[in-house]
Amino acid sequence: MRQEIGRIDVHHHVVPPGYARFLAEQGLRPGGVAVPQWSAERSLRLMDRNGIATSILSLSTPGAWFGHDDQARRIAREVNEYAASAVRDHPRRFGFFATLGVPDLEGSLAEAEYALDTLGADGIVLLSNAAGRYPYEKHLDPLLAYLHERRAVVFLHPGELPAEPAPGIPSFTADFLLDTVRAATGLVLSGAVEKYDGIRWILAHAGGFLPYVAHRVLLTMIRVEPRLSQARALVARKRERERRLDVLRRFYFDVALSSSAHALPSLLSFAHPSHVLFGSDYPFAPAPAVRFMRQEYEDVALKAGQRDAIDRTNALALFPRLAEHGIARQGRP
Structure with a gap:
């Protein structure tokens, strides 16, 4: 049974x-x-059963790099060509985040340019770490600078802990x-979020x-001049805390496997209302798990307009191509 809701799923994996x-x-x-x-075809059936109009495809861990730069470049290109073909066949139903061969910097820069300019990728997927290298490390500064210039959407997916x-x-x-x-x-402590704020x-x-743990992170971040008086120090700490919280709230968050009555309120109490997005984690979350988490999500009481924002309008602001392709609002069953 098709649910006509028109969700945009930003966490939906492709497995060539x-x-x-x-x-x-x-x-x-x-x-x-x-x-x-x-x-x-499997994805489209899953999407129709869960009210998903469009899914942004991405490769999951372990990504493209397996110890050799040339191999990583070949794998990334093959994955991106495969995902782009799915988008060409179903332009209103799919988009894709391009895979890069991180930590190969030269190859990653070339593939990002090709994927964005030639294949029409909707953004880039990076693993939280690739071969033990994290995206905020200095080695990858040129890549972040490039993605900043392109005002790219970057989907940060977890990798295996090193x-x-x-x-x-x-x-x-x-x-x-x-x-x-x-x-x-x-990304926050290194200053990358602020320096490359186009991402x-x-x-x-x-x-x-x-x-x-946002406030625990704040304790790591906040530094106040020790010579200030106690009163002035309190004011300075509060001002710095609010500024740093604003930096943390620049992130967008998907609700894949995180939309239960316990997890979702925690996220919504912290995140900027326009920065919460729908996600399924299909097919690594199999169809029954997607259905269960979607039902959990639909059972959570939300403020007026909040569900529609999570389902689609927040994503439409990130991906204007989808609006241009006529991903229109649809009635709820």
Whole structure:
């Protein structure tokens, strides 16, 4: 049964068949789970059943880099060509975030330009870390500078922690959330969010637990001149706290696997109202899980206009191409 709601899903993965075979040959299980099958037709069925008008496709961890720059460039190009073909076949139903071969800087810059200018990518997907390198590290400053100049939307998806997983706990359960917080916090503490403010960052899974620990991050960030009087120091700390909170609130957050009655209110109490986006995490979240989390999301009481903003209007502001393609408001069942 099709739900005519018109959601825009910013966290929807593509798994090209060749890439899936490569991961299987390497014995890799992204996030500790088996590589799912994907096709445009499967996605469209899932979307129709969950009121999703358009999905922005992205590659999940482990990304394109497996130790060799040339190989990473080839994989990234193949993935991006495959995703772009899905968009050409279904321009109103799909968009895509381009994959880069990070930490290969030269190849990543070339692929970003090709994907944005030739393939028409809607943005870029970066892993929270790639081969242990985080996006805020100085090595990647030229890439962030380029994405800033392009005013790119960058979807920050968790990668595997650069450490052994805890026994018996798949990395998607908790490690993914920690690595998202590591990357986002690093982007703030390094000054990258402010320096490259042309980038619109989307954090997967409600930013991990970033909203919960936002004030803990503030304690790391705030510095006040010790010679100030106690009263002036309190005022200075409050002013600095509010300024730094504003920096943290520049992030966008998707609600993939994070839309329960416990998690969603925490996110909404922290995030800017225009910076919360719908996400499903399909197909790594299989169809029953997507349906369950969508139902959980629909059961959460929201303020007037908040659900429509999360479902679509916040995303339309980020991706004007979708509005140009006539992704119109649709009636609720």
